[in-house]
Amino acid sequence: MKQTYEDRDSLRRVIAVVVLTSLAITSIALVACGGDESTSESTTGAASGAPAVSDPWVRAAARGNNSAAYMTITGGAEADAVVAAELPEGTATEVQLHQSSSTGGMDGGEMDSMMEMKQVAEIPIPAGGSVALEPGGYHIMIIGLTTDLSAGQKLPVTLTFSSGDRSTIEAEVRTG
Amino acid sequence: MLAVAALLAGCAGEQRAEPFAGYSRTPIRTVAAVSVPAVGGDGDDSFVAQPGGLRLVYFGFTSCPDVCPTTLSDLRRGLAELAPEERSRVGVDVVTVDPARDQPEVLDDYASSFIEDATSHRSDDPEVLRTAVDSFGANYRITVDSNGDPEVAHSGALYVVDDAGLVVLAWPFGIPAASIASDLERLLAGERPSDLSRSGGDHPQAE
Numbered sequence: 001m002k003q004t005y006e007d008r009d010s011l012r013r014v015i016a017v018v019v020l021t022s023l024a025i026t027s028i029a030l031v032a033c034g035g036d037e038s039t040s041e042s043t044t045g046a047a048s049g050a051p052a053v054s055d056p057w058v059r060a061a062a063r064g065n066n067s068a069a070y071m072t073i074t075g076g077a078e079a080d081a082v083v084a085a086e087l088p089e090g091t092a093t094e095v096q097l098h099q100s101s102s103t104g105g106m107d108g109g110e111m112d113s114m115m116e117m118k119q120v121a122e123i124p125i126p127a128g129g130s131v132a133l134e135p136g137g138y139h140i141m142i143i144g145l146t147t148d149l150s151a152g153q154k155l156p157v158t159l160t161f162s163s164g165d166r167s168t169i170e171a172e173v174r175t176g
Numbered sequence: 177m178l179a180v181a182a183l184l185a186g187c188a189g190e191q192r193a194e195p196f197a198g199y200s201r202t203p204i205r206t207v208a209a210v211s212v213p214a215v216g217g218d219g220d221d222s223f224v225a226q227p228g229g230l231r232l233v234y235f236g237f238t239s240c241p242d243v244c245p246t247t248l249s250d251l252r253r254g255l256a257e258l259a260p261e262e263r264s265r266v267g268v269d270v271v272t273v274d275p276a277r278d279q280p281e282v283l284d285d286y287a288s289s290f291i292e293d294a295t296s297h298r299s300d301d302p303e304v305l306r307t308a309v310d311s312f313g314a315n316y317r318i319t320v321d322s323n324g325d326p327e328v329a330h331s332g333a334l335y336v337v338d339d340a341g342l343v344v345l346a347w348p349f350g351i352p353a354a355s356i357a358s359d360l361e362r363l364l365a366g367e368r369p370s371d372l373s374r375s376g377g378d379h380p381q382a383e
């Protein structure tokens with residue numbers, strides 16, 4: 001039994017290393033692909049311990065509606081946070097950091113729980129860990145689309161971290 | 177490991193049906209008398225399914241960018257897994273909990289952008305909406321944040337109503353599309369969560 005657990009642990013470690021390595025590579029590749037002035041402020045890179053972003057996507061929605069952006073952000077050696085997100089001009093009226101969470105009631109009880117959504121000042125990224133921006137949790141809230149977001153499109157999302165670093169990633173628009 | 181295996185074997189030995197992915201309530205809720213006006217006028221105001229069919233009812237709002245689209249997209253994918261005959265017996269209803277901002281056309285466009293044949297429901301009368309929400313065991317709350325913008329909280333569940341107006345199952349937020357499909361297939365075949373069935377070999381409940 002003990003042997004099995006140890007094997008599993010070391011396997012997990014190997015997987016984690018592979019995932020982290022591929023995250024770092026992806027992030028470098030994405031930053032490199034950005035190639036416009038919005039990334040020039042970025043001083044990120046795995047070497048500086050800046051957060052790496054993986055699997056960024058934005059929900060397809062029509063002009064006038066709201067949408068949300070999701071991704072996984074893996075931190076460097078020190079704790080960090082996303083303090084702002086921006087989209088290219090002409091995409092939306094406003095972009096905010098949000099968190100959805102469950103509140104009140106109990107599913108199957110007298111009254112079911114509710115989902116609520118609040119604006120947050122920052123999305124914390126734990127040191128050496130990662131934070132998932134995912135449906136029902138943290139997300140980048142896109143308010144009042146001034147253009148259609150259709151599946152397959154790429155949308156640059158610029159994140160500002162508490163360190164002051166900025167990084168622009170290309171998020172894929174999906175029907176979600 | 178051995179203990180777990182034994183437990184699992186024990187469960188199988190009881191010959192209980194595999195549980196549904198969704199949850200059910202005891203006593204079961206009825207929404208047979210509940211209605212919220214259907215947008216467009218050609219839809220059914222009530223939530224009772226056609227004979228042998230099911231209605232899937234969701235309480236949401238159109239400026240919801242995260243929770244509602246997630247569930248409605250997963251629902252669309254779940255419905256796509258059904259055989260055409262099964263799919264034809266399932267109706268989808270979207271009820272807005274934010275009628276002040278969700279004008280009829282906006283609401284209808286939103287609902288049908290996820291599920292083409294969805295019926296949207298909307299009432300300006302808060303009592304009509306509250307009665308409907310309560311009957312399902314759902315909930316919603318609209319408050320104003322520090323910027324003066326409305327903040328809407330609402331149950332993330334999807335409710336399944338049968339042809340007698342009984343809420344036979346509910347799926348919580350985050351239910352995978354595949355679970356929606358497999359629960360629907362069983363419900364459409366006439367199976368019900370074991371705590372709801374009055375026949376079928378279950379021991380009579382003491383309470």
Ligand SMILES: [Cu+2]
Binds near residue numbers: 098099139141241242
């Ligand atoms: Cu939001």
